[in-house]
Amino acid sequence: MLTTPSSLDQRLGLSRHVVLPGPLRLDGGALLAPVEIAYETYGALAPDGDNALLICHALTGDHHVASAHPRTGKPGWWQRMVGPGRPIDTDRFFVICANVLGSCMGTSGPASADAATGRPYAMAFPVITIRDMVRAQALLLDHLGVARLAAVVGGSMGGMQALSWAATFPERLDACLVIASTARHTAQNIAFHEVGRQAIMADPNWAGGDYYDGSPPAAGLAVARMAAHITYLSEAGLTEKFGRRLQAREQKSFGFDADFQVESYLRHQGLAFTDRFDANSYLYITRAMDYFDLAEEHGGLLAHAFRAARARFCLVSFDTDWLYPTAESRAIVQALVAARAPASFVELSSPYGHDAFLLDSPELDRVVAGFLGTGA
């Protein structure tokens, strides 16, 4: 329990960073020590500690969930969902969002310095899993004096973490909200990630991951992002946004410039991504997602993952999301029903594909607020 007023407690607030001694035993067998975690908190922990809410971010996300990014000045990635009076109401909840293990925004990852050598881990960083990310978050909660979570909330890879929370720490969780996510990566999911990883590793600048003294494999990482970005959008969304329209020209160039608007858009997305993300982190986190199969961790039966769960669950999918389609959410719901867990599920309609969970959606707001008990 926190004993200091929050304004004086250096553990709380925006852009926090902590070095925990660990060691953290990873699924792959390695021990990680120390464990650095970058995180933010919003609101105040109630005296009885029953209002903590953990938000888990997606593949390339960060802990700046509802505050301006300190470097770019861009608003938080879920600012429309999190804040005073928002569906995830920071007047009511003590909200925590931590950068995931393996990332490059301040939490231990391949770009972090290896205490043994003083140099970046690069590919010497141990391969991690979604459950490892969750265990690292649990360490952070221990540090913050948070024994129980009123809720864990996540979209996409954040949803995988939320599910893993329910399976790994059932006694610490009261509610679990999983948006546009899945309990396992399918062959198609793995295939798209493998294209991205191969693009990075085919870039000569990658140099076996040991590029931190020179130029990073920006071209490879940009291609990886371009391929992934397609999977976040719907075909109809792309058609509506770009169609076959040409980019700042009247006719085709009969060359390989970005003739089409969609090409120009993807190139921009790829390039912009290389400014903010580490290529090795991309390898490690996509690997963790590909390894994720919650049923496999529980004897092959997904319902067994929820045997000890005491949380209420809510799953939301979007009808145009072909990355983690509704069928994946349904499979989770069926497992929850078999495990007799209280569960809600709704498929919302959106033209925007997988990305819908980050965009303006009054229906999603209503479901989130209602499930968390902040609705009308």
Next chain:
Amino acid sequence: MSLRPDLAIIAAHVPPGARVLDVGCGDGELMKALRDSRGVDARGLELDPRNVAAAVSRGLSVIQGDADTDLAGYPDQSFDYAILSQTLQTARAPDRVLDELLRIGRHAFVSFPNFAHWRVRLSLLWGGRMPVTRLLPERWYDTPNIHHLTVDDFRAHLAERGVATENAWFLSGDKRTGGGAANFLAEHAVFLLRRNSAD
């Protein structure tokens, strides 16, 4: 807000603290009443995503799904009561839905509009047209009611399948009517059922 008459009957006969599955729960009106007034652990299944969103926003546990296809995953006898209100006649395979209901719940409430009500009979007899009434407001081509049935049809079906009737209520408007002439006088019916233990 007062409950629809058939829902009010069901609500009045679910004991406090029971575990209830409401199949075709709409926006969760009955579930909410059961939870708030009787501390019932209510879960729901509903086809229409807008209704599901409305129910979830009331803090209820409701799964978007179809009574015809999504009941199979519920464990045997995992609820004290399974409820099917005004949904039987919309199912593609109502007999199988009823079987599932009696498998999942120790008891089942089933309510449906009676197609043998005298108004319906008159409409067909004198008008020669598919009836459009208070309880059956849709026309033949846009009705969700694809398996119309009567009180006597249902009773015969229960006898055939060895299902025991623990109680039954018959309604004409908001008023109760007797069981004897129910097939003629009842606009809708509510049955409380269980599997015969001899099965």
